[in-house]
Amino acid sequence: MLLEARDLRVSYGDVEAVHGVSFHVEEGELVSIIGANGAGKTTILNTVMGIIPSRGGSIYFRDTEITALPSHIRARQGIRLVPERARVFPLLTVFENIMTGLYGLRKSTDVPSRLSWIYELFPVLKERAKQLAQTLSGGEQQQLAIARALVSQPRLLLVDEVSMGLMPILVEKVFEVLGYLNKEENLTILLVEQNALASLSISHRAYVLETGTISIEGDAGTLREDPGVRKAYLGA
Amino acid sequence: MSNYILTLGIFIVINGIVACGLNIIVGYAGQISLGHAAFFGIGAYTAALLATKAGFSFWMSLPVVIIVTGTVGLLLGLPSLRVREDFLAITTIGINFIVESIFMYVPFFGGALGIGGISRILFFGTRLREAGFLALAGSLLALSMLCSWWFARSWTGLACFSIRDDETAASSMGISPVLFKLIAFMAGTAMAGVGGSLYAHYMRFISATDFGFPVSVMILSMVVVGGMGTLWGPVLGALLLTVLPEVFRPLTEYRMLLYAALLLLMIRFQPGGLLGEYSVFRNLTRRLVGRGRS
Incomplete structure (x- = not known):
């Protein structure tokens, strides 16, 4: 179990x-x-x-x-959580938000392939990679929260x-x-x-x-x- | 250049180093601290004691000062882990008062008389006076900013930022809030120690009141006015808030009033600081850059 x-x-x-x-x-x-x-x-x-x-x-x-x-x-x-109302890090960029999910795992993860997989799943995040997360719409923030949780392969x-x-x-x-x-x-x-x-x-x-x-x-x-x-x- | 201007420059630079340190704690890790002057003082007293009692030169004592201040910062950061926001502010104020009174009342630290007769800094045999000292302090400020810049780009920095933005979300991403708050405390207080060491060797006489609560308020104001979490903000804040009291000097009685008014205006109109996100300066540069592109 x-x-x-x-x-x-x-x-x-x-x-x-x-x-x-x-x-x-x-x-x-x-x-x-x-x-x-x-x-x-x-x-x-x-x-x-x-x-x-x-x-x-x-x-x-x-x-x-x-x-x-x-x-x-x-x-x-x-275990990774996609919190209620996304709770992305507002003052970090979309890319940085995703990277927080990899904290402590970057050595054991193939980061580029993981990122391209995430961007394929949520193309809008790639477009907005350099924007601050607080500038995203609610739906985009929700996608970012999922991406942030998924990038670590939970x-x-x-x-x-x-x-x-x-x-x-x-x-x-x-x-x-x-x-x-x-x-x-x-x-x-x-x-x-x-x-x-x-x-x-x-x-x-x-x-x-x-x-x-x-x-x-x-x-x-x-x-x-x-x-x-x-x-x-x-x-x- | 007159010695007055050079001295003012040295104070700007020393304040800039101390404010850079506080910026790591407040701006990067999001932990409010109203007791930063305590660590500025611990740095100054460590340098002063090493110089007067053990005959250490500035260069020999600097690594010791960094280690001592950082370690004390780490230890005093521990109780602060259990409290947040307003309560953290109060705790850090308490730390400031305790450290100040230890300097004031323990004879080992010179008591109310302070410590005098601190040696000048020797640089390859020449005594550093105003211009030379400014150059040395300036390079240490550059080094502090380089450390801040590197910190902000590292994984540790990213972890600190995420804790600042949302501690709960960060910890559910595998980031330990305890660990990174302590790292920020240690790095920030160690930088204050460097500033303190410079201060001791420049003033050559220090006493406990140099590192009281009002100094903490001033340092925090520098960070807030300049822009929390930015690289240049604390330095700009140090420049403004060191120069302004001098400009306002004829208005002695009203200096603090003007200070307070300035802070309130900042909070009302530029909450992110002068160099922060959405500030006048940022918008202006963005507009200029944008125009250049199109």
Whole structure:
């Protein structure tokens, strides 16, 4: 198993936001966690990355426990996050933003081939390579955030609300890219989304999160047909 | 050139070196510091003590000064890792006051009398006075800027920039915020030490109040006015804020008022500093360059 969370609990001060959640991601899978606003999706992802400490439970990555490790160590082990609202480095150029993703890895990476692969995936980033990241549009920043995470060839990509604030056509494109990466490049992805329809259409499995607990889990196709899920999240 | 102008030039250059150091901490790594004068002082006191008690020349003591200041900077940087922004500002102010009072009240450091009788710098047997000293200080400033330039282009610099822009995002890219904040602290304080050493050997008498909190505010102002995170900004800031008080000298009582007004105007109209992104100067050069191209 690539990633496993057992009975994960996360609190903000005295308020528990995630109440004992367990989930796992297999190598090569694309797994979604869907749920409404405030269900705790982003919290879970940030806890996996190590940005927020967990109050209880444990996280395993490649069968070793990482619960206590700081996020930069987790990043070096191959977990990369595409944060909510991109969070690119605004005063660095697009190129520099991408290079931060290679920190500590440049000796073991064929940088030029990796870069050309990234630019092929997101041609707009090549055009804008010398621009400051803060001058990019929302959609371009989102692509940059994905590029920054991908350039290191992560073992596990965590994607947080990638559709938020993007126009529908871009949402489609971003999901297309994620689906392609998973299928063709065999990249393992854990996706957190409010846009349940789009994420279920590319996922293998999914978890439905309701106010900090997992209510339903299963095959993405089955969930799409599930009347409860359809009513609550797919607007049908 | 009159000695007055040369002396002013020497102060500009020394302030420029110290401001370059602070720029690494504030401008590159994004860690606010209101205690930089403490490290300027540690450099000056180390040089002064080595000169008066151990008979070290400026050249012999310079590497020691750099190591001592950098190490103390590293150690005092440690508690600062746990606090951010406003609280970091307060912590660094505290560091400044503690260091100043140690110099002031510990007899070893000369106490309230300070340390006098510091030797002049010898350069191949000749004593460096105003012009020679300015040349030496100028080359050390050039060296500091070269270090800054190299730092900004290195991977370490890139890591520092990413922490400045978004610490959380940086750490989820595999960049350790702790490590790079400490590197920035160490490099920045070591540069302040070089400035301090020059100051001690030029003034030949130093006392604790030379390195008090107001000096820290002045150094930070230089960096902010010139443009945080730029190469030339701290030097331009040092030039302006060393010359302006002299120009305003007839207005003694109102000097600080003008200083404050200038800072507020800067924050209002040129928040990135005079040489920062979107500043008047940048836009002007960009327009000129753009016109040249088209």
